[in-house]
Amino acid sequence: MMCKIYNIDSNSLTIDEVENLYLINKSISKKYKFLDPYISSYDYKALYLSSFNGIANELFVLEKNSLIYGMINCGKAADCNGNEQYKLNITLCDLPIDELMLKAINQLVQEKLAQHGEIVVVTYNHELNELINQYNNKVSLRANYYTLKREDIDIDMLNKYMKELEAKTSDLSIKYTDIISEDYIKQFCDLFTETMKDMPDVMEEGYIQYIINPEKQRQINESNKKRNITHNCYMIFNSNDEMIAKSNVSVNNNHTRFPYQFMIGVKRSYRGRNLGKWLYASMYKTLFETINFDRMLVSHHPANKHAINVSEWVGYKLNYLMTTHILYK
Incomplete structure (x- = not known):
């Protein structure tokens, strides 16, 4: 052979x-x-x-x-x-x-x-x-990839949940944007960095922390505009107008089949109030009504049980595990 x-x-x-x-x-x-x-x-x-x-x-x-x-x-x-x-x-x-x-x-x-x-x-x-x-090696990224079929989204459930949660969270407000504008850019980057540090990804020996700041986000905004990509973002604010949670979905408007969900995060002091489900319900209702997509894609570290639970709640199903290894002499 x-x-x-x-x-x-x-x-x-x-x-x-x-x-x-x-x-x-x-x-x-x-x-x-x-x-x-x-x-x-x-x-x-x-x-x-x-x-x-x-x-x-x-x-x-x-x-x-x-x-x-x-x-x-x-x-x-x-x-x-x-x-x-x-x-x-x-x-x-x-x-x-x-x-x-x-x-x-x-x-x-x-x-x-x-x-x-x-x-x-x-x-x-x-x-x-x-x-x-x-080999001498370190894992820099370990991620379970999940997909959500359009037909698996239960709009009635999302509408019902949104109404119930809005009634329980009168101290909070939710907003939508399709670009991280100057009104939100600093708070967005600060919250992104803060919640990223709590992710299980940091446990990996070869983990490379993503660096985001207003200057870099402005460059991303410009790149998205040139490539016809929409950055869908739902943000939750407290009564002091401080951003305390956010969820993001990138949609390539040239090829809308496979939008990508990334970096859902809730400020530590506000966790336990089902804000992740509120973000997801709002996001997927909007995308279902406005985007002609086939399946959504999201990745989670296998140990990120809370994020996985929220994704599975809205209908995501596990596809595969991808592991990124760094090999060195």
Whole structure:
């Protein structure tokens, strides 16, 4: 039996080879329950395969006995603060993983680590833990990804809950914005940073804290405007007009199929009042009524039980675990 990894030259692929890779991608997406944005092999080539130039960005195929068992994309990428890293993203088909496959993957990892000195390796659902643990490594991110189908949103339940909670929280008010304007920008960044420090993500040895401040948020606002992205944000304020909770959803207006929910947070002194559910109910009612989407995406650290409970309450279901490892010599 033979198992090897070889580099794909996207410029020299035949129509049949593109179609085959497209079907493999479909199979991998089905296994992990990834959101699949490619509706045809033409889209897959134009939007994905064309990004690999064989130098800065490389696409590798894991092949055993003339069958493709997995795909690995490699290249430079930025972390959450824009710092450049060399990253390997390893996805495997829904087939048994054996020693020959592990040996081939390990050889590629060794080559890239020797070349770069430190690399980031992204794996899924614990399937390569044994291989990764052979190296000096730290976890920088561990995240369960959940999706919410449009048809699973119960609008009647959300309306009922919003009315009940509004009656119990007369000392608080909720506001919506589609951009973090100067009126809110400092409070938003301060609350973002404060609540982020309480997240279980900080437990990870290689955790990289996201840095946000008004200047950076202004740059994000400008970038969103250029890319036609709407930053939907619900914010809760106390009677002193202090922001004490917020929830965010990014929608690409060019392709609205898969909005992304991120960074829900409640100030510590206001927790236990179901404000997370109030934010979610308000947000998903608005998105359901105004955006033609397929599924929503959110990620939570596996230990972030409160956030997971709120997401599952509105209808999110677990898809996969993604782990980002930093390997170093």
